Amino acid sequence: MKTCIACGMPMKDASEHAMNDPKKDYCIYCARPDGSMQSFDEKLESMADFIVRTQGFDRKAALRAAEDMMKKLPAWEGCF
């Protein structure tokens, strides 16, 4: 089972990969509408939005948590 390089989500089957393509290393939640992978800034924003929406963090705390999580993911190795 692959893990999304951009958010860390496990990808069990093809439908969880971007564009239903198991060759893609990133998931449907990290893909733009055209199927390409979100940029660092886009992912940081979308991950923080997700944390605010599901866990109710203050926006700044959510951004910090998202950044901390992204530090450990291969897609963003060169971004810190």
Add this chain to the structure above:
Amino acid sequence: MSAEQGKRQLQKEATRERILRTAAAVYSERGFATPTNVITQEAGISHGSLFVHFSTREDLQISVLERFAQEVCDELHDLSVNNGSVEEMLRAHIGVLKNYELFYRNLVSETALLPRETRTLLVSVQSAMSHHFGTAVEQGQRNGTVKDLPLHMLFNIWIGLLHYYLQNGDLFAPGSSVLEQCGDELANSFSKLISK
């Protein structure tokens, strides 16, 4: 790599694995503040050997927690119920946490005293759960079976309830697993509370 070097590498990996497993068991039983010498005694290795594999106590704690977070996230993902009800999702959540009950209880009790990275790992575990929780709740809200309350409030009320029971397990289920003893009641009561 020579055969001898290969053997040494395997031994090194086996020792690292033994330290990680022992540390996880010790943290479950005695909490994360347990001195490293207790871990090395339990693992049957010298104290110095631990620091060959982990530069500091915090490094060991983070490595154990990273493994825990990865395992729990994978298990939550495997158990996510497609088109399932909120109650089914909650039961799946409890089912996963049962495997790590003491470890998880100590983690949520002691997180403020642990390195900041630990907090991030806990947030990543809760994010994985909140994703599946949110899917079930939003589906229920769309089909009119779940109350229209903000997702984060519903999730935090569930986590608050769960953690309260875990942290007071000695009162709710003395000498046994609080998730085993009270898990069904928690999932059932919470899903009734949020149902229309």
